[in-house]
Amino acid sequence: MSKHLDVWKVSKIYETPSGPVEAVSEASFSIREGEFVSILGPSGCGKSTLMMMMAGLEDVSEGVIIERDKEVTGPRPDVGLIFQEATLLPWVSVIDNVLFPVRILKRPRRDYEARAHELLEMVGLKDFHQHRPAQLSGGMRQRVAICRALILDPPLLMMDEPFSALDAITRDEMNVALLDIWQRHPKTGVLITHSIREAVLLSDRVLVMTRRPSTVVCDISIPFERPRDPRIVESAEFNRLCNQLRGYIESGYAADQNNRYRSAAAAVATTE
Amino acid sequence: MKRVTAPMQQVQPMNVREAESQEAESKPRLAPVAPQARPPAEPGPIAVRKRRSRPALAGYRQLAERIFLPIMVVGLFLLVWEVLVKHFQVPLSLLPPPSYIYTRLTEVWPVLLDQAVPTTLETIASFVAASILGIVLATLLTYSRLLNSAFYPIIVFFQLIPKIALAPLFVVWVGIGAQSRIEFATFMAFFPIVVSTMTGLRATPTDMLRLCKGLTANSWQVFTLVRLPYAVPHIFSGMKIAVTLAMIGVIVAEFISAPKGLGYLIVFASSQADTALILAAILLLCMIGLTLYGVVVLLERLVTRRYG
Ligand SMILES: Nc1ncnc2c1ncn2[C@@H]1O[C@H](COP(=O)(O)OP(=O)(O)O)[C@@H](O)[C@H]1O
Numbered sequence: 090m091s092k093h094l095d096v097w098k099v100s101k102i103y104e105t106p107s108g109p110v111e112a113v114s115e116a117s118f119s120i121r122e123g124e125f126v127s128i129l130g131p132s133g134c135g136k137s138t139l140m141m142m143m144a145g146l147e148d149v150s151e152g153v154i155i156e157r158d159k160e161v162t163g164p165r166p167d168v169g170l171i172f173q174e175a176t177l178l179p180w181v182s183v184i185d186n187v188l189f190p191v192r193i194l195k196r197p198r199r200d201y202e203a204r205a206h207e208l209l210e211m212v213g214l215k216d217f218h219q220h221r222p223a224q225l226s227g228g229m230r231q232r233v234a235i236c237r238a239l240i241l242d243p244p245l246l247m248m249d250e251p252f253s254a255l256d257a258i259t260r261d262e263m264n265v266a267l268l269d270i271w272q273r274h275p276k277t278g279v280l281i282t283h284s285i286r287e288a289v290l291l292s293d294r295v296l297v298m299t300r301r302p303s304t305v306v307c308d309i310s311i312p313f314e315r316p317r318d319p320r321i322v323e324s325a326e327f328n329r330l331c332n333q334l335r336g337y338i339e340s341g342y343a344a345d346q347n348n349r350y351r352s353a354a355a356a357v358a359t360t361e
Numbered sequence: 362m363k364r365v366t367a368p369m370q371q372v373q374p375m376n377v378r379e380a381e382s383q384e385a386e387s388k389p390r391l392a393p394v395a396p397q398a399r400p401p402a403e404p405g406p407i408a409v410r411k412r413r414s415r416p417a418l419a420g421y422r423q424l425a426e427r428i429f430l431p432i433m434v435v436g437l438f439l440l441v442w443e444v445l446v447k448h449f450q451v452p453l454s455l456l457p458p459p460s461y462i463y464t465r466l467t468e469v470w471p472v473l474l475d476q477a478v479p480t481t482l483e484t485i486a487s488f489v490a491a492s493i494l495g496i497v498l499a500t501l502l503t504y505s506r507l508l509n510s511a512f513y514p515i516i517v518f519f520q521l522i523p524k525i526a527l528a529p530l531f532v533v534w535v536g537i538g539a540q541s542r543i544e545f546a547t548f549m550a551f552f553p554i555v556v557s558t559m560t561g562l563r564a565t566p567t568d569m570l571r572l573c574k575g576l577t578a579n580s581w582q583v584f585t586l587v588r589l590p591y592a593v594p595h596i597f598s599g600m601k602i603a604v605t606l607a608m609i610g611v612i613v614a615e616f617i618s619a620p621k622g623l624g625y626l627i628v629f630a631s632s633q634a635d636t637a638l639i640l641a642a643i644l645l646l647c648m649i650g651l652t653l654y655g656v657v658v659l660l661e662r663l664v665t666r667r668y669g
């Protein structure tokens with residue numbers, strides 16, 4: 090399959106008042122058309138920054154990102170975005186929130202209304218289209234955000250810890266919902282998450298990022314075929330993959346610790 | 362207001378705006394995930410669930426406490442005032458009893474109303490001018506880094522100094538007409554609107570702005586569809602302060618220079634040692650002030666019903 094996104098030696102340096110911060114350092118990987126890739130890593134390791142650069146919301150400091158043979162130079166509406174908070178407009182009904190991208194792009198609303206209702210039905214919110222976000226639970230609001238991200242039928246969906254704000258039970262349900270959505274609307278997906286199990290359940294590939302240097306250190310294929318049954322989480326293979334990933338992440342942490350000791354030692358050496 | 366927080370919402374960090382609007386729900390109703398396995402539609406959205414009403418008796422007691430108690434305190438205060446003033450035979454020019462103020466009020470009611478017209482109109486004009494100027498300036502300062510650096514410190518400076526002291530300068534520079542009073546009152550009222558609107562325009566969650574940027578929304582769309590609506594509650598909190606300040610500004614300006622108005626009447630009455638008239642004018646000012654405040658609150662209700 091052809092490449093959808095090609096991330097090549099991408100670095101990001103934020104200029105802050107207290108000096109430059111290297112949020113991502115020479116990350117390289119590629120994502121094929123229709124592939125679902127999760128990015129795992131400790132907080133502050135640059136996952137959001139990486140996603141923002143892929144979405145064209147932040148410029149790369151070094152390196153290049155290619156989407157379908159074209160360099161990514163800025164945002165484009167055909168990338169669906171989902172964040173940790175649902176970020177719905179509180180004064181607007183559920184259906185109007187789902188149709189928000191249509192409004193921004195000044196496309197005719199009636200061309201998308203049917204699709205909006207279908208999407209809401211798919212996530213089980215059929216009867217809630219006239220509700221305000223405040224009348225919904227956190228999980229329901231995040232479902233609305235998913236519908237909003239899908240309304241323009243983007244070929245690429247990016248999710249930054251979309252379920253981190255939800256309780257564990259709702260989160261499991263959302264994972265199954267997402268699996269189901271992917272069965273119906275196959276597309277390329279990038280999921281940033283802290284949860285190893287979530288990553289393994291949903292992805293075709295899992296990338297692990299470490300802090301210092303903030304980069305992708307390993308790339309694991311998840312062999313479960315699609316359509317996936319959520320019950321694979323009970324299989325031995327699933328747990329083996331989770332343990333393997335956990336090992337990688339812990340060794341990443343260990344490397345981080347070593348670096349810290351080493352630089353501390355170096356600091357001591359130079360002051361002496 | 363009492364808010365019910367659902368157990369589930371406690372888990373997630375929320376911004377204030379969301380937290381405020383959590384009341385409607387207690388148990389998140391989660392639709393089953395696989396659509397084919399969905400049970401028949403559940404009745405009634407959670408939002409229409411009513412809070413269980415208290416037993417009627419307790420409700421009445423609360424009503425009595427919150428409304429009648431303050432009224433009784435005021436009544437008692439007036440009674441003590443009346444009795445003490447009469448008992449110690451305090452001169453009318455020093456402190457008239459409430460009954461005398463009432464008599465005076467009914468006597469001069471038409472005059473008072475006549476004098477109240479310019480005061481009220483000038484207050485409204487200043488408040489409207491301050492609101493428009495304040496919102497526009499706040500928008501400029503929010504969108505332009507350069508303007509912000511140049512003017513924000515000055516605004517903070519004026520916010521902190523006692524602006525009333527500048528009232529005589531307005532007379533010197535602008536004159537003694539209605540325009541001078543309106544300009545001074547506008548000057549008094551607009552700082553809180555600028556500051557609160559600026560806070561409000563920054564209240565949009567970053568991810569919401571990212572979403573807009575991702576959709577390639579233009580700045581006008583982001584402003585009108587997202588940032589300004591998010592600022593509405595803040596703007597109104599500024600406006601509620603401003604409406605009071607506008608009235609103070611008009612009265613102070615009337616103290617200094619006015620041929621008419623309740624501020625003028627107060628100064629005039631004090632030169633005549635007509636304390637009852639002063640107090641009657643103050644009473645009317647309170648009523649006007651409360652009404653104007655009430656109008657702003659009503660407006661806020663209307664707008665937040667749309668943008669709340
Ligand atoms: N806009 C910014 N300006 C300066 N530093 C930033 C900015 N955004 C993120 N950072 C820093 O970059 C690093 C990576 O942040 P982020 O990408 O949010 O990590 P993650 O999403 O993995 O938690 C952090 O150290 C963070 O403080």
Ligand SMILES: [Mg+2]
Binds near residue numbers: 133136137138249
């Ligand atoms: Mg992040």
